[in-house]
Amino acid sequence: MRIEKLVQHFNSKIFIYFLIAVTAIYTLAFTLAFNLKDDGYILADWLINYEDGGFKRRGLSGSFFFILQDITGFSLNYIVYFFQFIIISLFFWCYTKLIRYKVTDLLYLSLLLSSIGFVGLLNTVTYVGKKEFIVFLLFTCFVYLLDHDKLSKYKEYIFCLFLFISTLLHEVTLFYVPYFAIALYVKNGKLEVRRYIKYFLAVIIPAAAIVVFGKNVNEGMSLEILSKRGVHPTYGIFYWNIDERQYIKEHLNEYLLYFISLGISIFHIGYYLKYLNGRKILYILLIGAFIFSFPLFYLAIDWGRWMYIHMILIIVLFAMMLKKGDSIYVYEPITINRKFYITIAIILLSLLYRVEMSGSGFTFEGILYRLFVAPMELLNKM
Numbered sequence: 001m002r003i004e005k006l007v008q009h010f011n012s013k014i015f016i017y018f019l020i021a022v023t024a025i026y027t028l029a030f031t032l033a034f035n036l037k038d039d040g041y042i043l044a045d046w047l048i049n050y051e052d053g054g055f056k057r058r059g060l061s062g063s064f065f066f067i068l069q070d071i072t073g074f075s076l077n078y079i080v081y082f083f084q085f086i087i088i089s090l091f092f093w094c095y096t097k098l099i100r101y102k103v104t105d106l107l108y109l110s111l112l113l114s115s116i117g118f119v120g121l122l123n124t125v126t127y128v129g130k131k132e133f134i135v136f137l138l139f140t141c142f143v144y145l146l147d148h149d150k151l152s153k154y155k156e157y158i159f160c161l162f163l164f165i166s167t168l169l170h171e172v173t174l175f176y177v178p179y180f181a182i183a184l185y186v187k188n189g190k191l192e193v194r195r196y197i198k199y200f201l202a203v204i205i206p207a208a209a210i211v212v213f214g215k216n217v218n219e220g221m222s223l224e225i226l227s228k229r230g231v232h233p234t235y236g237i238f239y240w241n242i243d244e245r246q247y248i249k250e251h252l253n254e255y256l257l258y259f260i261s262l263g264i265s266i267f268h269i270g271y272y273l274k275y276l277n278g279r280k281i282l283y284i285l286l287i288g289a290f291i292f293s294f295p296l297f298y299l300a301i302d303w304g305r306w307m308y309i310h311m312i313l314i315i316v317l318f319a320m321m322l323k324k325g326d327s328i329y330v331y332e333p334i335t336i337n338r339k340f341y342i343t344i345a346i347i348l349l350s351l352l353y354r355v356e357m358s359g360s361g362f363t364f365e366g367i368l369y370r371l372f373v374a375p376m377e378l379l380n381k382m
Helices: 001-007 010-035 059-072 074-099 107-113 118-123 133-147 153-169 173-176 178-188 193-212 222-228 244-250 250-256 258-272 279-292 294-299 303-319 338-354 367-382
Strands: none
Touching: 001 107, 010 074, 010 107, 010 118, 074 193, 074 258, 074 303, 107 250, 107 258, 107 303, 107 338, 118 250, 118 303, 118 367, 133 153, 133 173, 133 178, 133 303, 153 193, 153 279, 173 193, 173 258, 173 294, 173 303, 178 193, 178 303, 244 279, 244 294, 250 258, 258 279, 258 303, 279 294, 279 303, 294 303
């Protein structure tokens, strides 16, 4: 009875709003901090350009920002942050609009609390400010329009154009395009292969052009060009000279830990799907989306990042399947049963562990560690 009294007034929707606000503020604050210190990964990734050697992967954004700097005279740090701020804020705003009149429950909240869900941003600060937020924003807007029956054929082609541009901004877009097809299937309840083709072509064409014609990220002049424009990264993507497959082999014991995190996440998503209609086909489609991203895990070392992107897109996708309510505070009251205890166990485990971007795929340095243990360790050192 005590547990029932304790949880009967817990509103999962209000808690989700709170989590969105905290995560958004945290993400925006640390993105600014990284930009101001000329971070070689978060800021510099947006400043890869075509001026040094011509056409290359991710180079569109840097050339665009150079033009803006020439026009405005503003610092690149602030120009880039302005666009990061807009993209990140719009993602959280669109996601809030998507779930506003949805009936949320404890199990859906548990997805956001996953170590590679929204809490992943709080656990691993290097997730902030990266270009995958463009994909998050595009997909969330796409799902919102689908959910409200506002996705016309004209808008579909607009999204294909945005996907084309997004692939030129970061090739990661290619490996997550299946989620757009899955969202269409979830909405319409049928496979429409011909309809999906344009989405895949929108990312495959620019990706193929990058493979065939693309130059190196740094053709030798990038650092000099940035220095003249007031940005001085001392590490990061412009210094990157690592054989990533060899790196994974040399750190195999650390990378094997990712399979623990992956196993927990698969169980978590599988348990959620247990309570959805048509879950068998959705199982297959989600497995297919994960397999489609395998080249990322083979070619690049950021395994935690690739898993995190999957989870964020799944969280947005599943929001479309929530029941609709008549209030922005609507939620499903908690019932004390087997499902409740399993969900609580999943949440506690999720808060205990952390998935690093690259390297250790499982450590007991999750959000609970960061809230209660790390501050005490810091005080002891002081």
